[in-house]
Amino acid sequence: MAKFSTEQIRNVAILGHSGSGKTTLTEVLLNKTGATNRIGRVEDGSTTSDWDPEEQRRGISINLSVIPIEFNDTKLNLIDTPGYLDFVGEVISALHVAESGLLLVDAVAGAEVGTELAWDRLAEQNKPRIIFVNKMDRENANFQRAVESLRASFGDSSTILPFQLPIGEAENFQGVVNLANMKAYIGAEGREEEIPADMMADVERAHTAMVEAAAEADDELIMKYLEGEELTPAEVRHGLFQGVKNGVITPVYCGSVAANIGLERLMTSVIRYTPAPNEHPVTATQGGETIELTNDSSQPVAAQVFKTIIDRYVGRMNYVRIFSGTLHKDDRLTLARTGDEMRIANLFNVMGKELDNVDELAAGDIGVITKLDDVVTADTLCASNHIVQIEKPDYPQPLYSVAVSPATKADSAKMGQGLSALTEEDPTLQVTNIPATHQTLLQGMGEAHVDVGMRRLDSKFGVKVSTAVPKVPYQETISKTGQAQYRHKKQSGGAGQFAEVHMRVEPRDRGEGFEYASEVFGGAISGVFLPSIEKGIRQVMDQGVIAGFPVVDVKAVVFDGKEHPVDSKDIAFQTAGREAFKLAMQSAGPALLEPIYLIEVTVPEEYMGDVMGDFNTRRGRVQGMEQRGNRSIVRALVPLAEILRYGTDLRSMTQGRGIYTIEFDHYEPVPSHLVDNIVAENQVEGSEE
Numbered sequence: 001m002a003k004f005s006t007e008q009i010r011n012v013a014i015l016g017h018s019g020s021g022k023t024t025l026t027e028v029l030l031n032k033t034g035a036t037n038r039i040g041r042v043e044d045g046s047t048t049s050d051w052d053p054e055e056q057r058r059g060i061s062i063n064l065s066v067i068p069i070e071f072n073d074t075k076l077n078l079i080d081t082p083g084y085l086d087f088v089g090e091v092i093s094a095l096h097v098a099e100s101g102l103l104l105v106d107a108v109a110g111a112e113v114g115t116e117l118a119w120d121r122l123a124e125q126n127k128p129r130i131i132f133v134n135k136m137d138r139e140n141a142n143f144q145r146a147v148e149s150l151r152a153s154f155g156d157s158s159t160i161l162p163f164q165l166p167i168g169e170a171e172n173f174q175g176v177v178n179l180a181n182m183k184a185y186i187g188a189e190g191r192e193e194e195i196p197a198d199m200m201a202d203v204e205r206a207h208t209a210m211v212e213a214a215a216e217a218d219d220e221l222i223m224k225y226l227e228g229e230e231l232t233p234a235e236v237r238h239g240l241f242q243g244v245k246n247g248v249i250t251p252v253y254c255g256s257v258a259a260n261i262g263l264e265r266l267m268t269s270v271i272r273y274t275p276a277p278n279e280h281p282v283t284a285t286q287g288g289e290t291i292e293l294t295n296d297s298s299q300p301v302a303a304q305v306f307k308t309i310i311d312r313y314v315g316r317m318n319y320v321r322i323f324s325g326t327l328h329k330d331d332r333l334t335l336a337r338t339g340d341e342m343r344i345a346n347l348f349n350v351m352g353k354e355l356d357n358v359d360e361l362a363a364g365d366i367g368v369i370t371k372l373d374d375v376v377t378a379d380t381l382c383a384s385n386h387i388v389q390i391e392k393p394d395y396p397q398p399l400y401s402v403a404v405s406p407a408t409k410a411d412s413a414k415m416g417q418g419l420s421a422l423t424e425e426d427p428t429l430q431v432t433n434i435p436a437t438h439q440t441l442l443q444g445m446g447e448a449h450v451d452v453g454m455r456r457l458d459s460k461f462g463v464k465v466s467t468a469v470p471k472v473p474y475q476e477t478i479s480k481t482g483q484a485q486y487r488h489k490k491q492s493g494g495a496g497q498f499a500e501v502h503m504r505v506e507p508r509d510r511g512e513g514f515e516y517a518s519e520v521f522g523g524a525i526s527g528v529f530l531p532s533i534e535k536g537i538r539q540v541m542d543q544g545v546i547a548g549f550p551v552v553d554v555k556a557v558v559f560d561g562k563e564h565p566v567d568s569k570d571i572a573f574q575t576a577g578r579e580a581f582k583l584a585m586q587s588a589g590p591a592l593l594e595p596i597y598l599i600e601v602t603v604p605e606e607y608m609g610d611v612m613g614d615f616n617t618r619r620g621r622v623q624g625m626e627q628r629g630n631r632s633i634v635r636a637l638v639p640l641a642e643i644l645r646y647g648t649d650l651r652s653m654t655q656g657r658g659i660y661t662i663e664f665d666h667y668e669p670v671p672s673h674l675v676d677n678i679v680a681e682n683q684v685e686g687s688e689e
């Protein structure tokens, strides 16, 4: 690959609903620009981008993949991303290092949930975007209907603006009319021809709309336009560039990747209308100060890791984006997170899974560094005399969990390491140990995501696990004051044991925790045994009394007891303390507490009623609703026990058009009619006696 300066680079994230043709687009562009000598197919698992066996097995992208295309003296770093919602982490990482987004839309389906989510992310980051209505060759393809569906979701006719019109549709699709230069381009080779006469009226109308949008995007141009003066083609291009850069205009192109039509125009326009890295500074911190990095190759090096792969053969591969300076092989850089210095022994250009040695990469470019221990996604590598930390992307909280346990003894030795390698590769996978349920949870964005994680654990890290539905981490407490006494006596020959404890337990407010006190007087129990009693109580607090869950928010007061001059000892008072606490708890209206989560669901408004009704069946309490465009957002407090598999249910309730986030909110008592079942499912073994 040739050398490219920062101005000649375009980092473009390819986004869109699953199946809209993103991977196939990269495959055809690689071949079209001579980087490959054949066109692979997603169906055969033979594309450059979907190189992961799991992607080939499922026929969808799971990882982001960097596909550099050389075209018109420009390096187009296309970042292919997964459309499947579970793999949103990859989309977030890709967008974090791209200056703009190319949004693919299916010409038959129009705007879909994946399109809407991708648009939201681009809009949130105010990144310029271009829409490509793909699959114009398909039966029922309809460009106008697709544009209308986009306008219904994202904006009006001045924002969602066709820059091309298709010549024919479906089996008659043969080319595009480019409105900027008013020329027609026919077939895969893009043969320049006159615009078909029967299209002229539509073309004129669309061209006028384009000129108007260009004028509105620039103060000087609008003045000239309103005074009735004609704008020159260069002025129109300038106005459009401004509009796209500021996110007020989103150009809509059309074509067919399968028929290889419209792609050259698309590449030309992506290069023309999207910013180069030096036009898009990023935020970083230096010594607590917020600074901007301007992608200037002459400045000190600063690069950020946006993907990490731990490969069996190559070892650790860190995908980096250079945001400042020129990165050279053999550079000595500092890992900002730890201050450790490290040598960049190997530097590569990357294309799918292919690595190509390079000596240097300019500011704005993307590459791979191998064999850097412990460097993970979102880390910053920088010049040792210019330590900066580049802003990290926000990854969402997990939505779906499974409890994992080692399948065999051999696996138990490796499971910890394997799980942490998984989470180093994927910032949206988390591993959490839940002491309350003694489970290790593998958590991710959905069932497919966690399933891929477990398959990698086996195929890449050689660890087999068995899985279970996570237990709800209930807690136990009391609802009123109670008391009990317990005598522990073992005096049947040999070392005797004797202890008697009288204890009162009182409920405390939520979150206040445990308190231990003594009101013993007259030496009924020696001070030395009070900690023993507390030790016994704490054993119960971990194990639970009614259903095996941790006891919380209780005050235990020892107010009387008896001891024996010889047989009273630490272990005796531990036992008596433990048993007295259990009895006191049972006399104090023991209660189960369950975790309540705040859930926020976003659905197209037509599903709102179903979602609300469904919450009623899950003991949910709606907290609020709002409308955003044609989507409704509802927030509710729901017991975790009722939403362990919410993702799957929401997907079927809304045909995959609903998304949600959850976060822990608080604990509250389980309704009494449900307690017996939970206790039965989690019954505690009998007392020591």
Ligand SMILES: Nc1nc2c(ncn2[C@@H]2O[C@H](COP(=O)(O)OP(=O)(O)OP(=O)(O)O)[C@@H](O)[C@H]2O)c(=O)[nH]1
Residues within 6 Å of the ligand: 016, 017, 018, 019, 020, 021, 022, 023, 024, 025, 042, 043, 059, 060, 061, 062, 081, 082, 083, 084, 134, 135, 136, 137, 138, 255, 256, 257, 258, 259
């Ligand atoms: N008819 C037709 N089919 C297409 C076109 N582009 C892609 N396809 C097919 O659409 C299917 C999905 O294509 P992909 O490239 O995997 O789509 P994707 O957007 O990468 O999907 P995800 O990786 O799941 O996000 C494949 O069977 C492609 O062959 C097109 O222009 N016309």
Ligand SMILES: [Mg+2]
Residues within 6 Å of the ligand: 022, 023, 024, 050, 060, 061, 080, 081, 082, 083
């Ligand atoms: Mg794909």
